[in-house]
Amino acid sequence: MGSISLSSVRKSFGTTDVIPGIDLDIEDGEFVVFVGPSGCGKSTLLRLIAGLEDTTGGQILIDGKDVTAAAPAKRGLAMVFQSYALYPHMTVYNNIAFPLKMDSQPKDVIDRKVRDAARVLNLTNYLDRRPGQLSGGQRQRVAIGRAIVRQPSAFLFDEPLSNLDAALRGTMRIEISELHQQLKTTMVYVTHDQIEAMTMADKIVVLNAGRIEQVGSPLDLYRTPANLFVAGFIGSPRMNMIEGAEAGKMQAKTIGVRPEHIRLSPTEGAWSGTVGVTEHLGSDTLLHIDADELGPITARADGEFAVRSGQRIFMTPDRARMHRFDEKGLAIR
Amino acid sequence: MATLHTRASARLMMSPAVILLFVWMIVPLAMTLYFSFLSYNLLTPGAHNFIGFTNYYYFLTDPAFLTAIGNTLLIVIGVLLITVIGGILLALVLDQPFWGQGIVRLLVIAPFFVMPTVSALVWKNMFMNPVYGLFAWIARGLGLTPVDWLADVPLFSIILIVAWQWLPFATLILLTALQSLDGEQKEAAEMDGAGAISRFFYIVLPHLSRAITVVILIQTIFLLSVFAEILVTTNGGPGIQSTNLTYLVYAQALLQFDVGGASAGGIVAVILANIVAIFLIRLIGKNLDR
Ligand SMILES: Nc1ncnc2c1ncn2[C@@H]1O[C@H](COP(=O)(O)OP(=O)(O)OP(=O)(O)O)[C@@H](O)[C@H]1O
Ligand SMILES: [Mg+2]
Numbered sequence: 001m002g003s004i005s006l007s008s009v010r011k012s013f014g015t016t017d018v019i020p021g022i023d024l025d026i027e028d029g030e031f032v033v034f035v036g037p038s039g040c041g042k043s044t045l046l047r048l049i050a051g052l053e054d055t056t057g058g059q060i061l062i063d064g065k066d067v068t069a070a071a072p073a074k075r076g077l078a079m080v081f082q083s084y085a086l087y088p089h090m091t092v093y094n095n096i097a098f099p100l101k102m103d104s105q106p107k108d109v110i111d112r113k114v115r116d117a118a119r120v121l122n123l124t125n126y127l128d129r130r131p132g133q134l135s136g137g138q139r140q141r142v143a144i145g146r147a148i149v150r151q152p153s154a155f156l157f158d159e160p161l162s163n164l165d166a167a168l169r170g171t172m173r174i175e176i177s178e179l180h181q182q183l184k185t186t187m188v189y190v191t192h193d194q195i196e197a198m199t200m201a202d203k204i205v206v207l208n209a210g211r212i213e214q215v216g217s218p219l220d221l222y223r224t225p226a227n228l229f230v231a232g233f234i235g236s237p238r239m240n241m242i243e244g245a246e247a248g249k250m251q252a253k254t255i256g257v258r259p260e261h262i263r264l265s266p267t268e269g270a271w272s273g274t275v276g277v278t279e280h281l282g283s284d285t286l287l288h289i290d291a292d293e294l295g296p297i298t299a300r301a302d303g304e305f306a307v308r309s310g311q312r313i314f315m316t317p318d319r320a321r322m323h324r325f326d327e328k329g330l331a332i333r
Numbered sequence: 334m335a336t337l338h339t340r341a342s343a344r345l346m347m348s349p350a351v352i353l354l355f356v357w358m359i360v361p362l363a364m365t366l367y368f369s370f371l372s373y374n375l376l377t378p379g380a381h382n383f384i385g386f387t388n389y390y391y392f393l394t395d396p397a398f399l400t401a402i403g404n405t406l407l408i409v410i411g412v413l414l415i416t417v418i419g420g421i422l423l424a425l426v427l428d429q430p431f432w433g434q435g436i437v438r439l440l441v442i443a444p445f446f447v448m449p450t451v452s453a454l455v456w457k458n459m460f461m462n463p464v465y466g467l468f469a470w471i472a473r474g475l476g477l478t479p480v481d482w483l484a485d486v487p488l489f490s491i492i493l494i495v496a497w498q499w500l501p502f503a504t505l506i507l508l509t510a511l512q513s514l515d516g517e518q519k520e521a522a523e524m525d526g527a528g529a530i531s532r533f534f535y536i537v538l539p540h541l542s543r544a545i546t547v548v549i550l551i552q553t554i555f556l557l558s559v560f561a562e563i564l565v566t567t568n569g570g571p572g573i574q575s576t577n578l579t580y581l582v583y584a585q586a587l588l589q590f591d592v593g594g595a596s597a598g599g600i601v602a603v604i605l606a607n608i609v610a611i612f613l614i615r616l617i618g619k620n621l622d623r
Contacts, residue, residue: 052520073526085521089539098535099525146525 001063002153002186003028004049009058011044011210018044019210021058026154026188026203031180033197034190035233036207042190045207046156049188050079063153073102078147079156082163084139086131086146092118093127096145103150117145120179137168144179154186161196169193173200194236198222206230228329231256237286239323240297246271252324252332259286259300261318264307269314273297275307289313362603369596376590388597397573397581402605404488405577409556409609411492412499413549419496420503420548421541425533427504428511438508445501449561456494457483457566487567487575494562499555503548510544511537546620553613557606578602 004026011019018041026032034042047053049060051072060068067075078099086095096117100110118124121141131139140160147155157176161169177200180187191197197204198218206213206221206229213233214226225231231239239256247255263269264287273291283303291297299315307313324332369388371381392398427438444452460467461482469479482490514537522532560579563569569576569584576584582602586595 050524052523072520072524077524079521079524081517081521083515083517085515085517087518087522087536087539089542090535098522098527102526102531146521150525 001028003061003063004154004186004188005061006049007059007061009045009048009060010056011041011048011053012056017210019048022210022212024205024212024215026186028186029184031177031187031189031200031202032205033201033203034188034205034207035192035194035197036213037233038192040207041210042192042207043158044210046079046158046188046190050077050156051075052079076153077156078150078152078154079158080140080143080147080160082159084131084143084163086139086142088131091128091130092123092134092142092145095131095142096123096149099146099150113149114145117149120148120182121145136164137172140164140172141175144176148179148183152185154188157187157189159190159192161191162193169196176200194234198234204234206233208233224331224333225256225323226331228254228256228325231323231325231331237298237300242294242297244293246294247324250322250324253327254325254329256323256325257317258321259298261321262297262299263316263318264299264301264305265314265316266311267314269316271297271315271317273313273315275309275311275313278307278309287313289315291315365596365599367596368592369600371593373593373596374589374591381593384593388593389601392585392594392597392601395581397576400573401576401578401581404575405557405579405605407488408492408495408559408577409553411489412496412556413552415492415496416499416503416552417545417548419500420507421538421545423500423504424507424511425537427508441504442501444498445505447498449498450565452498453494453562453565456490456497461490461566483567484571487571491559491562491566491575494566495556495559498562499552503552506544506548507541510541514540542620546617549617550613553609554606557602557609578605 004024006022006024008021008023009019010017010021022045034045036042044053048055051067051070051074055068058068059066062075062077087098090098093114096114097110100113105113114127115124118127121144123138123141123145126134126138126142131142134142140163143160160176161172164172173196176187176189180200189196189200201218203215204218204221205215208229214221214230216224218234221230221234225234225239228241232241235258237259239258240262241254241256243254247253271291271294273289273294276288276290276296278288279286280303285301285303285305285307287299287301287307289297289299297315301307326332370383370385372384372387373381423441427434427441431437447455458466463469463479463481463484466479466482468482472479480486518536518540519532522536527535558579559577560583563575563577563580564583567575569580573581578598579602582595582598585591585598
């Protein structure tokens with residue numbers, strides 16, 4: 001019903017290779033999130049799937065059918081854009097009805113579907129308004145409404161929440177997740193926000209410079225990052241990377257330990273350092289420690305942890321949860 | 334935003350310019366109004382008697398008056414139709430990426446820089462002349478009888494010439510409006526299954542509505558007073574077939590030396606222009622406040 005498969009898909013703009021070749025399988029009903037740093041090609045990859053950009057090479061299959069050369073409308077996908085791309089001169093009702101109207105569906109069917117979608121998305125009271133008279137979150141819901149009325153085989157989202165404030169982002173995140181559970185339709189979601197990726201995804205695809213670094217469930221990526229890039233990218237605050245003698249002791253070029261896997265003590269431990277800045281987040285305290293020859297280390301303590309700037313402190317990493325990487329940056333298992 | 338003080342000083346700063354403009358406008362208007370009530374003919378020197386509405390009576394009952402109004406409206410409507418439709422089509426073409434786009438855009442704007450008298454002369458002599466004009470040459474090449482444009486279809490010829498001059502203006506405004514259309518909106522429509530034609534009517538045209546309104550309003554103001562093109566090509570003729578209101582006033586004042594009658598005609602033209610303006614603002618002005 002909505003499986004997407006890419007085989008050696010390439011894209012270049014002129015002479016620059018934005019995507020040098022990607023193989024990826026997205027199963028029906030999955031919530032897949034593309035993450036990666038800015039400019040790594042997430043949007044481009046999504047637009048290739050949508051058909052808004054032509055591929056330079058490779059093949060795109062949707063439900064086993066080759067759609068590499070098919071027009072966007074023929075692929076049965078719906079997309080929610082970062083700018084929402086609502087039609088400003090149409091009412092909310094007409095915005096949501098537009099894809100159905102283009103599909104020449106009968107008036108009563110359109111009416112029923114639009115009202116259903118509006119009910120699901122809490123837009124019933126706004127159907128007569130123009131997009132300009134709505135708040136950011138409401139516009140976002142209209143854009144989603146326009147996507148769901150078509151009953152597409154998959155939804156594509158390009159950073160849909162990046163224009164919203166933090167609180168609203170939290171709510172919309174949950175709404176989209178609920179929508180996914182209700183509809184059970186494949187969703188492909190682009191973001192550079194880790195929290196969105198970790199909380200919403202069934203499967204995260206980490207991209208870097210147009211290449212896939214790792215594919216896996218959020219916890220997989222958190223527990224067993226395949227390389228330095230993924231280790232540094234997933235998890236917040238970032239994993240501490242230590243090179244040199246300390247890494248050599250563990251037969252690795254680089255070792256990594258997450259801030260939450262360091263036990264702190266004022267009296268004893270494997271490593272020691274001087275506390276610099278402390279950030280009190282309420283539930284946790286983040287300590288930025290200058291650990292002498294190991295370099296700067298970030299550690300997470302609980303919210304009540306008493307510590308002063310300039311104090312000597314001892315750290316003990318949880319050996320079982322440390323990560324080792326070789327010269328090429330690949331994880332040693 | 335502005336306090337009482339800044340507003341007061343802003344008014345003070347603006348007043349010289351506003352007063353100058355106001356005087357500039359009001360003095361000629363008042364004098365025209367004054368002349369329009371006088372018996373004032375350059376061929377009969379002496380006292381200029383006050384004769385009330387006689388000038389208006391003669392101007393309004395002149396058989397040429399109704400024809401002139403009809404011609405004025407035809408010119409406005411005809412030119413608007415050609416420039417708006419042609420402008421949209423040209424803007425759509427120029428918006429596509431193609432080789433030599435910069436030069437082509439420049440060339441399209443060029444007619445706007447040609448003086449009306451010059452372009453009218455070029456059209457009259459190079460294109461529309463029945464003996465050596467380009468159109469006549471093409472017609473003969475196709476084995477047809479050449480049309481004597483300015484004699485047979487004078488009003489249509491004037492409309493063509495004026496439309497040619499205003500097409501670049503419309504194109505330019507519509508092109509900039511077209512370029513300000515959000516690309517994601519077009520892509521969203523594409524994904525929603527709208528073909529090129531639906532996209533044009535549902536997305537592009539509504540987006541252009543404001544620019545189209547501006548084009549219509551601005552052009553109407555200028556098209557109501559088309560003059561040079563008529564003077565240079567047809568002299569309002571044959572007969573009065575291509576006489577518009579402006580040209581009629583001119584004929585009254587400078588061909589019949591009747592200053593009083595021409596002034597009355599001028600005032601009538603001002604009133605008519607205002608009626609058209611009110612009508613237009615009512616009709617399409619709502620597109621502007623959004
Ligand atoms: N039309 C284009 N022509 C040329 N280069 C392009 C074009 N579109 C994108 N690129 C380049 O492709 C690369 C990937 O762009 P893309 O928009 O996919 O990044 P992204 O991962 O979505 O980034 P962000 O998180 O900032 O949205 C960028 O280096 C960009 O400069
Ligand atoms: Mg992007």
